Amino acid sequence: MAQQVQAVIAPGKNEPVRVETIVVPDPGPGEAVVKIQACGVCHTDLHYKQGGIGDDFPFLLGHEAAGVVESVGEGVTDVAPGDFVILNWRAVCGQCRACRRGRPWYCFNTHNAKQKMTLLDGTELTPALGIGAFAEKTLVAAGQCTKVDPEVSPAVAGLLGCGVMAGIGAAINTGQVGRGDSVAVIGCGGVGDAAIAGARLAGAAKIIAVDIDDRKLEMAKTMGATHTVNSRTSDLVGEVRALTGGHGADVVIDAVGRPETYRQAFYARDLAGTVVLVGVPNPDMMLELPLLDVFGRGGSLKSAWYGDCLPSRDFPMLVDLHLQGRLNLGAFVTETIGIADVEEAFQRMRDGEVLRSVMVF
Structure with missing residues (x-):
């Protein structure tokens, strides 16, 4: 049964973001619904708001996220409800010429969830980088979920989903x-x-x-x-x-x-x-x-390109290094914020005051 949750929407080019109720459908074949625990505020989200990436408004912002798999669709075997995961925006296909040559980090056919999340009036949302995680829950392709050690803080783990991994x-x-x-x-x-x-x-x-x-x-x-x-x-x-x-x-x-x-x-x-x-x-x-x-x-x-990463290989390794004290991922978290604080976080980002603001649910 579809669920209604709170989420941060960019309604139009350079318009202030706002918190809206959205509809998240049940996962279809190859999909998963993830309950978001934390999501970083990335420059890419600001680019979406400014229209620098596309004009498919309204955008459902957020993509540097970690959370727990709530439900999965038919045919999903790599993750299961209850798994703690980091979301990635490059679910590899395993079949394209890059994947067949043993270079899946160059996958030319990465994919996202096929179903659309919507506003209450049925308006389809475009999730940032195919994720849309400034939301209590989001729908993604199951291949976008990478299991990692649940001992890591979600506020830290989610940053591997984009900027920290890229660097x-x-x-x-x-x-x-x-x-x-x-x-x-x-x-x-x-x-x-x-x-x-x-x-x-x-x-x-x-x-x-x-x-x-x-x-x-x-x-x-x-x-x-x-x-x-x-x-x-x-x-x-x-x-x-x-x-x-x-x-x-x-x-x-x-x-x-x-x-x-x-x-x-x-x-x-x-x-x-x-x-x-x-x-x-x-x-x-x-x-x-x-x-x-x-x-x-x-x-x-x-x-x-995304740090030429392979999430299934790199995310667990970097989380383990963090837990061992060899990589201080916590140093990237300048502040934690709530769902209503994204617009102010964008301003602090522009002013150079933060490395990362992280929305925590």
């Missing part, structure tokens, strides 16, 4: 940071700090945090940065080179996603080094680089 994965999976490497991370918000934490986990010897805000640089030190550069007052490329023997960093991660920061990342890396783009550009942004420099410097220019 850690950009360092470990995409950038393939190794022991003794030098790493520079441009942009020290939630994703950038997660990349710093990932580089530290991977054994990087030198981790250079770059930002224009000294407050964020101080926070980056607590995540594992060994050096900091304020690029508002210093030459980013020159400083990174000076800190790496004049050569440039082995891996440079752009967690901002602007043409100017990407160019800085390109020239701040060592010859044959790696650039990883994990910051999300706007659709109208264009990049210009001398093709001879691209050829002559060698190395790799990569994009981190």
Whole structure:
């Protein structure tokens, strides 16, 4: 039987979000209903509200979530009612050419729930990243549910569903940071700090945090940065080179996603080094680089797509590292909020006051 629950809706472009009653249907084949316990407030949710991702309003916001499976539909075997799960927005198909080649983190046919959640008047909702977890309960594809150790705090676990995984994965999976490497991370918000934490986990010897805000640089030190550069007052490329023997960093991660920061990342890396783009550009942004420099410097220019993660592999591993005290996921939680506090959380995000606000039910 369909359920009515409270949820946060973005009704139209740049309109204030509001709490509405929505209808969550019973799970169909391959689907699951999850009772949400916590959900992070991510920049992607703000992009949805601003119309930067699409115009399929109204949006059901929220996607960095953890909770308990309440019910499952026909054919679901990987999760069962009562399982504690982190939600992911890339349920792999297992059949596409990437999956068949043993690279499911590149799956070209990821899927979401087929049924739609609605407002009380029947208006269909578009769930953010196919999840929509600023809600007491949500409907997802069962493959979007990843079981992890229930000993972890939901407020911490949910952040692996997007931003923290994107940053850690950009360092470990995409950038393939190794022991003794030098790493520079441009942009020290939630994703950038997660990349710093990932580089530290991977054994990087030198981790250079770059930002224009000294407050964020101080926070980056607590995540594992060994050096900091304020690029508002210093030459980013020159400083990174000076800190790496004049050569440039082995891996440079752009967690901002602007043409100017990407160019800085390109020239701040060592010859044959790696650039990883994990910051999300706007659709109208264009990049210009001398093709001879691209050829002559060698190395790799990569994009981190969800940190090239495989949720079934990476989420349980990172939760275990957190529970062992080797990865402080709690450091990313600046504050906890209620369901009515999302608009204010967006403002604090704009002002650079938080790494993550987390809605707790």
